[in-house]
Amino acid sequence: MQTSTDNIAFWLEKLCCPVDQNPLSLQNGQWECATCGFQTVNAKVANRDITDFRALNQRQMRTLAFELPLAPLKRYEFAERSFQAVNQDFDHYSRSQVRQRFGTKLDKGIQYYCQQVLREFGENAAILDLGCGSGGNRRYLNSLGFRNVFCVDWAASGADILVDAHRLPLQSGIADLVISTAVFEHLYNPFIAAAEIARILKPGGYFVGGASFWEGWHGSSHFHLTPDGWNALFVNSGLEWLDFWTGWGIVPAALTHVLTPGHFRSFGYALQNGIETVYRLLIGERGVRRLQLRASGSYMVCARKKTGVL
Ligand SMILES: [Zn+2]
Numbered sequence: 001m002q003t004s005t006d007n008i009a010f011w012l013e014k015l016c017c018p019v020d021q022n023p024l025s026l027q028n029g030q031w032e033c034a035t036c037g038f039q040t041v042n043a044k045v046a047n048r049d050i051t052d053f054r055a056l057n058q059r060q061m062r063t064l065a066f067e068l069p070l071a072p073l074k075r076y077e078f079a080e081r082s083f084q085a086v087n088q089d090f091d092h093y094s095r096s097q098v099r100q101r102f103g104t105k106l107d108k109g110i111q112y113y114c115q116q117v118l119r120e121f122g123e124n125a126a127i128l129d130l131g132c133g134s135g136g137n138r139r140y141l142n143s144l145g146f147r148n149v150f151c152v153d154w155a156a157s158g159a160d161i162l163v164d165a166h167r168l169p170l171q172s173g174i175a176d177l178v179i180s181t182a183v184f185e186h187l188y189n190p191f192i193a194a195a196e197i198a199r200i201l202k203p204g205g206y207f208v209g210g211a212s213f214w215e216g217w218h219g220s221s222h223f224h225l226t227p228d229g230w231n232a233l234f235v236n237s238g239l240e241w242l243d244f245w246t247g248w249g250i251v252p253a254a255l256t257h258v259l260t261p262g263h264f265r266s267f268g269y270a271l272q273n274g275i276e277t278v279y280r281l282l283i284g285e286r287g288v289r290r291l292q293l294r295a296s297g298s299y300m301v302c303a304r305k306k307t308g309v310l
Contacts, residue, residue: 006148017033018038019036019058020035024169038058050160052161060167062166066191070232082245085113098111102137106136107210110181110208113302118146127177127178128170130168174200178209183211184209186220198305205304209300210299213225241302241303242302244299247296251269252269252272256268257297
């Protein structure tokens, strides 16, 4: 386990078998499931030994049920309920400040909902960072005062344990917040992963995150999500969306992801700002928001698990 001020013991008590969700027992430093024979191993990531709950050698069938038909988002209601957080006036870091201070990319909207969780559930809120990377989100969350953050990832040095997002080794109904940034496009079955997130959230718990839309195929990305795509995930997993907003614009995303990887980022931002300024002059702020919603490098979202859903 990584050294952390977080209450990791809380999470170790909530571990279960990723394959069948049965209880685990600790045997000689590894976790075991007496029912299916699952056993953790140690995986080396950047010279750290991290306990591996991915069950890489255990294949299984997962069945999902879908309710049909699915109603698409209503455009007007969608536009009206979007950009709520980013339109608020509150203390937050700029993108470059977050990057410098914490080594992560948390935009204004994500910061807003993290602060909302702090107001609503307090410093001991149980927070799962799904796809934590090097642990930058934890550093930001700790700086807000949170003390119960658990970091998991498929394979990253900041993880407390390694997991497969399609079968989390965590008991149901335990998390107040699941934060997952730039992860969902990398999942080969986002419906299963969304169902897993909904399973481990408490009723009323928050999901905050975002994923690629108009970005290049990168790092085994499978499904780049539109707002309707996010909505389909939520409807089918018992989550209800509260807010949508856009991450970076289509111009810097296309420039740095597709056309000239790694270059012209600041030129892309400047060009995007220029286009938005023209739109603002011609049709006002709502026109800019409509433009952003139609095409964006990424979409960001906040949803809550419906109460009364177990
Ligand atoms: Zn098992």
